[in-house]
Amino acid sequence: MEEVxxxxxxxxxxxxxxxxxxxxxxxxxxxxxxxxxxNVGNEFKKFNVKDGQIISHLKEQGIxxxxxxxxxSAVVKRRCEELKLNFHFHGVKDKLAVYEKIKAEFSLxxxxxxxxxxxxxDLQVIVESGLGVCPxxxxxxxxxxxxxxxxxxxxxxxxxxxxxxxLASKGLLENIVKGYFSRT
Amino acid sequence: MEEVxxxxxxxxxxxxxxxxxxxxxxxxxxxxxxxxxxNVGNEFKKFNVKDGQIISHLKEQGIxxxxxxxxxSAVVKRRCEELKLNFHFHGVKDKLAVYEKIKAEFSLxxxxxxxxxxxxxDLQVIVESGLGVCPxxxxxxxxxxxxxxxxxxxxxxxxxxxxxxxLASKGLLENIVKGYFSRT
Amino acid sequence: MEEVxxxxxxxxxxxxxxxxxxxxxxxxxxxxxxxxxxNVGNEFKKFNVKDGQIISHLKEQGIxxxxxxxxxSAVVKRRCEELKLNFHFHGVKDKLAVYEKIKAEFSLxxxxxxxxxxxxxDLQVIVESGLGVCPxxxxxxxxxxxxxxxxxxxxxxxxxxxxxxxLASKGLLENIVKGYFSRT
Amino acid sequence: MEEVxxxxxxxxxxxxxxxxxxxxxxxxxxxxxxxxxxNVGNEFKKFNVKDGQIISHLKEQGIxxxxxxxxxSAVVKRRCEELKLNFHFHGVKDKLAVYEKIKAEFSLxxxxxxxxxxxxxDLQVIVESGLGVCPxxxxxxxxxxxxxxxxxxxxxxxxxxxxxxxLASKGLLENIVKGYFSRT
Numbered sequence: 120m121e122e123v124x125x126x127x128x129x130x131x132x133x134x135x136x137x138x139x140x141x142x143x144x145x146x147x148x149x150x151x152x153x154x155x156x157x158n159v160g161n162e163f164k165k166f167n168v169k170d171g172q173i174i175s176h177l178k179e180q181g182i183x184x185x186x187x188x189x190x191x192s193a194v195v196k197r198r199c200e201e202l203k204l205n206f207h208f209h210g211v212k213d214k215l216a217v218y219e220k221i222k223a224e225f226s227l228x229x230x231x232x233x234x235x236x237x238x239x240x241d242l243q244v245i246v247e248s249g250l251g252v253c254p255x256x257x258x259x260x261x262x263x264x265x266x267x268x269x270x271x272x273x274x275x276x277x278x279x280x281x282x283x284x285x286l287a288s289k290g291l292l293e294n295i296v297k298g299y300f301s302r303t
Numbered sequence: 304m305e306e307v308x309x310x311x312x313x314x315x316x317x318x319x320x321x322x323x324x325x326x327x328x329x330x331x332x333x334x335x336x337x338x339x340x341x342n343v344g345n346e347f348k349k350f351n352v353k354d355g356q357i358i359s360h361l362k363e364q365g366i367x368x369x370x371x372x373x374x375x376s377a378v379v380k381r382r383c384e385e386l387k388l389n390f391h392f393h394g395v396k397d398k399l400a401v402y403e404k405i406k407a408e409f410s411l412x413x414x415x416x417x418x419x420x421x422x423x424x425d426l427q428v429i430v431e432s433g434l435g436v437c438p439x440x441x442x443x444x445x446x447x448x449x450x451x452x453x454x455x456x457x458x459x460x461x462x463x464x465x466x467x468x469x470l471a472s473k474g475l476l477e478n479i480v481k482g483y484f485s486r487t
Numbered sequence: 488m489e490e491v492x493x494x495x496x497x498x499x500x501x502x503x504x505x506x507x508x509x510x511x512x513x514x515x516x517x518x519x520x521x522x523x524x525x526n527v528g529n530e531f532k533k534f535n536v537k538d539g540q541i542i543s544h545l546k547e548q549g550i551x552x553x554x555x556x557x558x559x560s561a562v563v564k565r566r567c568e569e570l571k572l573n574f575h576f577h578g579v580k581d582k583l584a585v586y587e588k589i590k591a592e593f594s595l596x597x598x599x600x601x602x603x604x605x606x607x608x609d610l611q612v613i614v615e616s617g618l619g620v621c622p623x624x625x626x627x628x629x630x631x632x633x634x635x636x637x638x639x640x641x642x643x644x645x646x647x648x649x650x651x652x653x654l655a656s657k658g659l660l661e662n663i664v665k666g667y668f669s670r671t
Numbered sequence: 672m673e674e675v676x677x678x679x680x681x682x683x684x685x686x687x688x689x690x691x692x693x694x695x696x697x698x699x700x701x702x703x704x705x706x707x708x709x710n711v712g713n714e715f716k717k718f719n720v721k722d723g724q725i726i727s728h729l730k731e732q733g734i735x736x737x738x739x740x741x742x743x744s745a746v747v748k749r750r751c752e753e754l755k756l757n758f759h760f761h762g763v764k765d766k767l768a769v770y771e772k773i774k775a776e777f778s779l780x781x782x783x784x785x786x787x788x789x790x791x792x793d794l795q796v797i798v799e800s801g802l803g804v805c806p807x808x809x810x811x812x813x814x815x816x817x818x819x820x821x822x823x824x825x826x827x828x829x830x831x832x833x834x835x836x837x838l839a840s841k842g843l844l845e846n847i848v849k850g851y852f853s854r855t
Binding site for chain 3: 304306307339345346347348349350351352353355356376377378381382458459460463467476479480483484
Binding site: 292 | 341344
């Protein structure tokens with residue numbers, strides 16, 4: 120998967136190769152940060168099918184996938200359940216505490232984890248995790264703490280991009296793609 | 304329609320000239336991949352009027368138009384019915400099997416069919432069909448299998464672009480446009 | 488209003504100066520062509536506040552404002568009523584016939600009217616009207632029939648752009664802007 | 672916060688340093704100007720989580736935050752309440768009058784206030800306030816009256832950009848960011 124890996128540095132690829140869990144913030148990562156309200160109290164969010172399509176492959180390869188979000192939203196819970204994430208935490212004010220709990224529960228080290236976040240509440244986990252990632256449209260003062268600034272903006276396939284990098288760095292993406300050619 | 308054809312290669316135009324059926328994936332092709340959820344279980348998708356406006360012309364010219372989608376969605380069913388597609392298959396896991404069924408039912412060969420898809424689940428049909436197409440925002444490792452990478456991104460008129468190319472390559476688009484000038 | 492007029496040709500400005508009525512298509516002009524569906528039969532469209540804010544000024548200056556749309560949609564009717572358009576016709580298959588009816592009813596000539604449309608169904612009226620306009624994202628084979636290809640894409644202020652041009656060409660925009668400075 | 676301040680002029684930074692209140696228009700500032708309607712009378716607007724995340728920090732630093740909007744919308748009221756704005760005025764035709772009332776009530780001078788607006792109804796308050804701001808996609812004849820034309824377009828974090836500038840100019844943003852690293 121040269122066409123995937125060619126866009127990242129040696130250091131980013133080495134870090135990606137070690138990843139056993141991809142954890143992400145939701146607003147600004149799975150979405151473009153948009154919160155749609157109506158006049159009778161409902162909330163709407165726009166997710167991207169490209170992110171969802173890779174998650175079953177990550178899990179088949181034994182890579183954990185989960186979300187930590189600072190907001191509480193029925194919309195987000197529904198998307199997390201549909202994606203069959205290994206875990207998802209909502210209304211989290213201290214993301215590092217939850218991150219440490221996840222590490223303990225799944226016996227993970229920092230270098231096993233890629234964390235994707237887009238704002239200051241994510242900074243400490245971005246720094247702690249082995250592959251700290253932010254979308255291309257994160258604030259500059261968030262970007263400077265990330266190991267990887269995605270080519271994708273929030274909501275346009277950020278998790279897909281990280282998943283592709285992780286799978287390609289491990290030599291797994293090629294086989295996943297090939298698998299779609301032998302299905303008859 | 305020099306202004307349409309000038310943007311494509313000789314090979315793409317030759318392949319387009321043979322097309323008797325345009326079949327497409329929905330999420331990422333008719334849409335930008337966006338899946339909008341609310342907090343009470345509804346789903347929303349955004350389609351583009353430009354795609355719809357050409358489909359009746361395709362059908363008038365005897366070109367079949369249909370959809371094969373991996374998801375099951377009442378929203379998509381509704382749009383397919385509104386577009387009066389010749390066929391639409393939902394919740395399809397093995398797209399090649401459905402593609403072969405369509406070929407048999409309508410007595411079509413591979414070179415008669417243009418298939419438009421944006422992700423790995425579409426790859427095999429993209430490769431099999433005579434004019435395999437993906438939107439401009441498909442993953443690079445999908446793009447490399449397509450005969451045609453559209454100028455349009457998913458949701459901004461991908462089916463329209465392919466329809467225009469097919470109709471122009473057959474010399475039919477000029478007459479369709481002229482038809483709008485003699486309507487009084 | 489040099490900053491407005493500098494972006495248009497002498498010919499476009501001369502045509503704009505004569506305009507007594509601005510008439511527009513809806514999908515692809517007031518919107519980006521997006522049609523949002525849910526799973527229970529509702530339809531949604533996204534309009535732009537920038538278009539709405541200028542319409543009352545056009546009407547104060549005696550310029551008629553109206554819509555002709557090929558689709559029938561409760562959403563569009565509601566927006567047209569909110570904008571207090573002088574007239575709006577829905578579900579129109581033959582736009583030229585309606586255009587001629589409007590000309591007769593309001594004693595207008597072709598050179599009095601600017602018509603804004605984005606697709607082949609609009610072509611004949613674009614050609615007939617004194618200032619035929621399309622958005623920047625109209626198909627190339629529509630663009631070539633327009634007197635003016637807007638800088639704005641559908642849904643991002645196309646009507647506002649034409650209104651600004653028409654008002655500025657008549658020397659009226661300057662006074663409208665000044666009016667906002669003497670309101671205390 | 673060199674990476675924030677480097678993008679603004681000395682004059683803009685000096686003006687930002689004095690700001691004790693940030694007041695903004697809603698449509699075209701908190702949103703991209705989009706008004707979404709359905710077929711049964713509901714209205715929808717899309718806000719950005721990036722704007723919301725900074726407002727609690729502004730208030731902690733003693734900076735007032737409020738909105739003045741020309742429209743009346745239950746959607747906007749709901750967002751203003753969620754953001755816990757210090758004040759929000761709806762359906763305002765004469766924005767300068769409300770602006771003067773706010774100045775009197777909170778004992779503020781013009782140079783204490785940054786006002787963000789995107790259209791002609793905002794012009795007089797943009798000119799009066801100490802740091803008059805508009806989004807990057809405001810009309811050119813609005814932009815020319817602003818002290819600061821944002822890098823961000825309406826709906827993509829305009830209030831966040833102004834908040835970051837104001838906080839960075841006062842030397843406060845660095846500490847806010849650092850605060851996210853000592854939370855365990």
